[in-house]
Amino acid sequence: MTESQAGSSTSTALLTDHYELTMLQAALAAGTAGRRSVFELFPRRLPGGRRYGVVAGVGRALDAIEAFRFDQETLSALEGVVDDATLGWLADYRFSGDVWGYAEGDAYFPQSPLVIVESTFAEAVLLETVLLSVYNHDSAIASAASRMTLAAGERPCIEMGSRRTHEEAAVAAARAAYVAGFGSTSNLAARARYGVPSAGTSAHSFTLLHDTEEQAFRAQVSSLGKDTTLLVDTYDIAEAVRLGVEIAGPELGAVRIDSGDLGVLAVDVREQLDALGATDTHIIVTSDLDEYAIAALAASPVDGYGVGTQLVTGSGHPTCGFVYKLVAREGEDGTLVPVAKKSADKASVGGRKFALRRRNARGVAEAEVIGVGAAPTDDGDDRPLLVPLVRDGEIVGREPLADARRRHAKARAELPFTIQSMAKGDPAIPTIFV
Amino acid sequence: MTESQAGSSTSTALLTDHYELTMLQAALAAGTAGRRSVFELFPRRLPGGRRYGVVAGVGRALDAIEAFRFDQETLSALEGVVDDATLGWLADYRFSGDVWGYAEGDAYFPQSPLVIVESTFAEAVLLETVLLSVYNHDSAIASAASRMTLAAGERPCIEMGSRRTHEEAAVAAARAAYVAGFGSTSNLAARARYGVPSAGTSAHSFTLLHDTEEQAFRAQVSSLGKDTTLLVDTYDIAEAVRLGVEIAGPELGAVRIDSGDLGVLAVDVREQLDALGATDTHIIVTSDLDEYAIAALAASPVDGYGVGTQLVTGSGHPTCGFVYKLVAREGEDGTLVPVAKKSADKASVGGRKFALRRRNARGVAEAEVIGVGAAPTDDGDDRPLLVPLVRDGEIVGREPLADARRRHAKARAELPFTIQSMAKGDPAIPTIFV
Incomplete structure (x- = not known):
């Protein structure tokens, strides 16, 4: 049975x-x-x-x-x-x-x-x-999301917590976050059912699948376009940023940092991107963000916040x-x-x-x-x-x-x-x- | 649209x-x-x-x-x-x-x-x-539930948290709690989909619907049988317990206490039930229980725990x-x-x-x-x-x-x-x- x-x-x-x-x-x-x-x-x-x-x-x-x-x-x-x-x-x-x-x-x-x-x-x-x-x-x-979007000000928040909550709660969470000002979600069912804009590019597994980070980035840029978001912290961040701009040029959409001291790293990466001429390339940060972390990053050169666990669990x-x-x-x-x-x-x-x-x-x-x-x-x-x-x-x-x-x-x-x-x-x- | x-x-x-x-x-x-x-x-x-x-x-x-x-x-x-x-x-x-x-x-x-x-x-x-x-x-x-059933020892835990979580997460929560030793759930979909035993009797609204507590208790006992669980804290607990035994006799299944100092109330109610000859009538307690509250009630004359919010939210x-x-x-x-x-x-x-x-x-x-x-x-x-x-x-x-x-x-x-x-x-x- x-x-x-x-x-x-x-x-x-x-x-x-x-x-x-x-x-x-x-x-x-x-x-x-x-x-x-x-x-x-x-x-x-x-x-x-x-x-x-x-x-x-x-x-x-x-x-x-x-x-x-x-x-x-x-x-x-x-x-x-x-x-x-x-x-x-x-x-x-x-x-x-x-x-x-x-x-x-x-x-x-x-x-x-x-x-x-x-x-x-x-x-x-x-x-x-x-x-x-x-x-x-x-x-x-929505109550947690509203505090996050308030802390984020004009910078967009991206909902990406589906994996941390029940699979149907995830869809409702994406919808509620959108009501409270999030700009997009990773959740495809929320896109299909409620028309919430969805977004997303790649994970560490995609880089690791390939023989080198360069092969992974070339594969991504070639298929998804130069305005894609490259995940740059699988190995060495500075090297990944250099590689990303080399491959996509200054039209590179964004880089995502998913670990480490995000405030410090964002400054370093912004300087590096600017020095490489990629002044329009955005910096997206993720990694256990909540409204407090978002507020703490207000003075850092960050262009968007990806929020997962703390969003879908109501931030406490x-x-x-x-x-x-x-x-x-x-x-x-x-x-x-x-x-x-x-x-x-x-x-x-x-x-x-x-x-x-x-x-x-x-x-x-x-x-x-x-x-x-x-x-x-x-x-x-x-x-x-x-x-x-x-x-x-x-x-x-x-x-x-x-x-x-x-x-x-x-x-x-x-x-x-x-x-x-x-x-x-x-x-x-x-x-x-x- | x-x-x-x-x-x-x-x-x-x-x-x-x-x-x-x-x-x-x-x-x-x-x-x-x-x-x-x-x-x-x-x-x-x-x-x-x-x-x-x-x-x-x-x-x-x-x-x-x-x-x-x-x-x-x-x-x-x-x-x-x-x-x-x-x-x-x-x-x-x-x-x-x-x-x-x-x-x-x-x-x-x-x-x-x-x-x-x-x-x-x-x-x-x-x-x-x-x-x-x-x-x-x-x-x-399941991880939270297991701590609760461990704290409860031989006393049954009843899952009743559906209303505090997403409606589909509720069904999965009832299933997971059952795996971790809960004896039953309030959730009817968990019963239908997974065969988890379901249980439940009445809310304060049922008592308030009727002109008197006595009418409400008579309606419940008459329809659901003497082994039902009467909710006794809508007005005065001692009066409700007296009334419950008067109506159902010593075969009254259980009384539920949903507010107040549960440890103290359980002692009072047990004494009252015993004095009325209702020595087999159980005492079920509910009201924001978690594993700590359950452990704290171990020495109290409680026969079962109804757990809601803290179960479905993983107890922190x-x-x-x-x-x-x-x-x-x-x-x-x-x-x-x-x-x-x-x-x-x-x-x-x-x-x-x-x-x-x-x-x-x-x-x-x-x-x-x-x-x-x-x-x-x-x-x-x-x-x-x-x-x-x-x-x-x-x-x-x-x-x-x-x-x-x-x-x-x-x-x-x-x-x-x-x-x-x-x-x-x-x-x-x-x-x-x-």
Whole structure:
């Protein structure tokens, strides 16, 4: 017997915790499954020391909601998990409620109500796990990526962390990094699925495959063009740089340095390239970069940063810790009743929220304003943060990924100057409950 | 325009870095793509302070190799990445070489040659990214999971981290945790695909949905049976425990505590349950547990641990840092030549390796013995670590997941007693190059 090949269905319905289904069964039996309910997806706090977070995964979450169907293969997999009555109910499942959320690329702060799902309990509870998975992962990556692109300034960041994370997480990471300002990715599936520009040239193995570094460089330049990026640290960097310019001429696109003291090496290589007349040849550095290393290299003659491990692992914070809580549900009289658990260290705020980003007269964010009920009328300085994503089960929040990327740049530019510091600190703006 | 829905193909060929393809193009053009090559996947070191690592993902990697095909959809996505000659070569791609590797569930140490891929350069280089993704992720989870199950002793660990990681990484994490001794998972896709036992009962939202905790508990017990697990910390724990036993009787399966000082609460709840006659009712604790918290609860009357965030994020080490390096390739005379880069801080050891776990007369591991060339004949105490996984392109290393789980228990039991300490330290055994 070998591992099962089951689960090749494109349904997302099994990317779910067992207890969502058993809760459904119990609620169906008790007659409470149809109660109108409001769930909220939110962070209790930012990762320690972070000034802001970045919302990502919205587009993927909408895809996941749409594909959340219980086809025959999926239902078969649930035999033994729930009873026949529940399986029958699931066969007809299709989310028919409403979802509002922060738009992709926007910033978030402690308690920001990132997603609000309103439907029956049964319909909404089932989405808990997959929504949390998508948002917790993608936003962790985007939050780290945004700090990196902020530190990099005008210099491009290239996402190349696929090999350090789960193969599908890698695709989502490339997408999230792009939202947060990365210019390109090494990941080909992200190119194919989401149109993220892909880039890449060669590894040490390519040099080692050939009898000499010269043969390797000639092979690469000949096939990929003079504007290729040569990896120059397999043997001796100065010799490789000399060889690269000899072979490709001053039109050589770039050299990549992947080891050693990058700041020192970049200076040496820049001097050498300039002396050889290759003044337009770029220097790309890679090798365990994070936002701190990028900031440290700001004064070095570096033209681009390739970031891998630290990007795809969220630079120390691989998950956001978002939770999905019932905040209101239909009471006995048919009206929505705010609800909240009272657990010692995990209390939540009941009620259906609104959220605004308060800005001062110069357009600089001052506070994350959250309240229960209807938002006060926009006075022009307060920017409403919740947009419709799903209406009566129909996805209405899809947008080109480039829009999320532009939104992120704008939302980040609106934040106070304190976010420029990579040092740990308080959230850039306070969260105010009104 | 909305995000593309492309990439729904079940091929794994795009879960790959751009540069694998451009290297292929250049090597094809240079006539070096067909050189026989040996790549090795290995860790330079263990994560700081860890005593051992656990190999996981082997079965998933074999699935990924088998599905690594360039169908028409995949080839279309590569237009603009590589030239037509390369696309033509890819259309016929099928890995036809050999792969050896550490068996799934075994332990590993610094420099352990976890996977050896031997084929042409072209065939082997293409597998780099996806193999690293699978091994880096799954082994990071299994390595953390193994420390948790070691700390938990005979008490079961339940994997419930799906919501804290990418939705597909979640499935792989549940699988890897099972290999490393977890008893069950909340993840339904892991149940469907890999046969991992799934478990789960209810969340705070279920209690809050109902008008009273009593209604919620009655609904749950009535539908899911007396042996269900009731979540008792939505309001007042003592009252919830009293209510649970009143409703389900002493046959109540378990209560779950998800907040507060778990060690203290477990003592109180155990006393209360015993006083109510519910001496067989278990206490399950959850809430940001890791191996340290589990170890700290060893003396508390806890019957099982639900672990989420820290499991799926590798308990501080979300990736293993495995690399995939060319270690030997065909020279001009047709023989295999060891190769290695000389980069300042990333030197590698050339040559095709063997690996043995040296054990003393009592069967306790003493060293990870690695050498180049053929392994010395097994003298009975040295356990060979590399097993055939793929032969002439045919997958030969598949096995039931339960075998990997049993292997892990055995391999861990063979390690020195020092692994029992959760404190940071050196690898449990030294790596010796012979």
